[in-house]
Amino acid sequence: MRTLLILGGGTAGTMVANKLHKRLPRDEWTITVVDRDDDHPYQPGFLFVPFGTYESDEIVRSRHHFIADGVTLVYGEIDRVSPDDRVVHLEDGRELDYDYLVIATGTSPRPDQTPGMLGSEWHKSVFDFYTLEGATGLEKALDHFDHGRLVVHICEMPIKCPVAPLEFTFLAEAWLREQGLRDRVELTYVTPLDGTFTKPVASAHLGGMLEERKVEVVTDFMVESVDPDRKVLVSYDEREVPFDLLVTVPVNMGAEFVARSGLGDELNYVPVDKHTLLSTAYDTIFAIGDASNIPASKAGSVAHFAVEVFVDNFLEHVAGLPMTGAFDGHANCFVESGDDKALLIDFNYDTEPLPGKYPIPHVGPMSLLKETHANHLGKLAFRHIYWNVLLPGHPIPLPALMSMAGKEVPDAPNTDSREA
């Protein structure tokens, strides 16, 4: 028997387990998934919690429910991987051997990385919204917020779901209008980038949407610390942004066991080949989803498209054959823009988000890089698709690799990413 060990039972790990359970001969392989708990959050749902759209039980389900019978689920904290011995050590002393390892432990907000963030104002006037605790705390804080400076802030790229802070800003602006508070609130968007997004065409479009909504944008702002006493963000070049309510996206980092195992880069992401997701150091280790260092968005859609390519590659790799699939960094993200509308962006390593129609060229029904109600309905419907189709590993009729069909190419294509 050979053993596939998957670290992390989130979006990527669950899909890998379920898809390979269908494809690997059961008399030759055992599949084991390790996670610390049995709570599987639908992470895109966190964005809506502060505005009362979802209750917590709608976005957190039992992890084991989504993992196929026949796959072993082990609960425990991972201490480290010994890649030369092909063993994973858990903190309680258990040891799990493997023939092949898939690291799918994602990325996590790390408010501890910015001095002062976890100080006296944490979860009082300083909130994240990528955790259930932060999102529910923020809902209560917004209930009592009726005037002042609301600041939405990104510490450092890359972050999980890079459009989420923009979406939060759009939703907050619409929510303030609905509450009749918009004139009493100064809304500011603070980013370390030199524009609103990482890609030029989308950045200009989204930047225009912030301008229309009278949101002040502060760019090139690398936060050094949060001063909880004066309620200001302080940058390395000594600029300050005052806030009454701060909604921050902390530094995102991969799991600490990755660093302890000597498998990570400076943010604990596992260096892999960006087309095959095979570790650059060990040919028995893959990293999928947010846990890897591929230059793609850290997003569930990227994990989904990557898993589609990975599964066939994995079967070739374990048979001693060269891997023939090449992941292209395909990402596909709904961007909520308030007032029951949303944009959709579709892009990959080489092509930035462009206007057009999706998934059927020239027809849609979704519109790319344009605010429509249909896109918003798509975003809401996706929660059901996530639980019922995506996680169980059922086929979704969307091609894994990005297509140029239906996209409008600008006169002077510019595929450069912006700098950190």
Place this chain on the structure above:
Amino acid sequence: MTTTTIDGHTVHVNEEGFLTDPSEWDEDLAKSLAAQIGIDLTDEHWKAIRFLREDYAAQGETATLRRISTVGGIPTKQLFVLFPQKPAKKLAYVAGLPKPHGCV
């Protein structure tokens, strides 16, 4: 991509003026590139530039500010003093490397 001449060096650059071929760079050119953006290179600047060049040669991509601080040992605060306002971009420009792809 176009060709430009800076202080007698003929190099290939993109629309923002970044070198597109790192092998066309030398330390003499770095002084000219720095002068273009109003920076007079000191030993501290050179430490950062040399780290960026060596790291690029090994990794194939331009280091982010975090990597320069955690791996290169130069604090982010100091990078903002050496290359004001946009240290990642200015440092890559002077070092003849592409802008870092830290963010996607």
